[in-house]
Amino acid sequence: MIENIADDCDGLRICWCCGKQGYQERAHIIPHSLGGPDTAENLFLLCSACHLQAPDMRQARWFFDWINTEANRQLELNDDFWKVARAALEAGFPVAISAAQAERFCALYPVMIKELMIDATSHGCEVVASTLRAVSIGALDETLKIVGKRLR
Incomplete structure (x- = not known):
């Protein structure tokens, strides 16, 4: 199973949180230092910026709460950017x-x-x-x- 995650990392190369393309890191949902296993069920592909910001908690709930919040924030920021860009183009x-x-x-x-x-x-x-x-x-x-x- 871990090999499948490695293949995704080399092939798809997209962060499962923010959508950034490029090199991705295999992040532990429950950190290895807190007993999280090295299994596909406990791994998530993240860019290095998201990986550094992800919570390091024993309960997976906190990781997924953060992922959902961050992903929604990224969508809102992208929407806001395009609204600003459109307004600037229309004004210009x-x-x-x-x-x-x-x-x-x-x-x-x-x-x-x-x-x-x-x-x-x-x-x-x-x-x-x-x-x-x-x-x-x-x-x-x-x-x-x-x-x-x-x-x-």
Whole structure:
């Protein structure tokens, strides 16, 4: 059974809590140090950030309460991000834009992401979702300012 979890880790590579893709760690639901077994029933794939934040309790209930709360929080944050992004786009482009203007926006946005990532950092080896959201929204604002000036 543990081999199946290892295969998932190498193949699917998605955190079962926040949905982040990439390298995943096998987290013990009940920590090994508290008697938790090394069985598939006691393992959960998490990114390193979620693994570090997961509760270390003898009762599995606390782990799953945290997973459910964290997963719902991630969904709410993603929903909030898209609401902000849509509002910013609508404010930046109150009228329909041309294909050339849309192309310019799409070309500038990744450049702004790279520029803003220079002023960002990580917790350990990973950039957390809140940092990525802040960079995304900042890049959206900056791109709209640049493209907006050229629209008028």
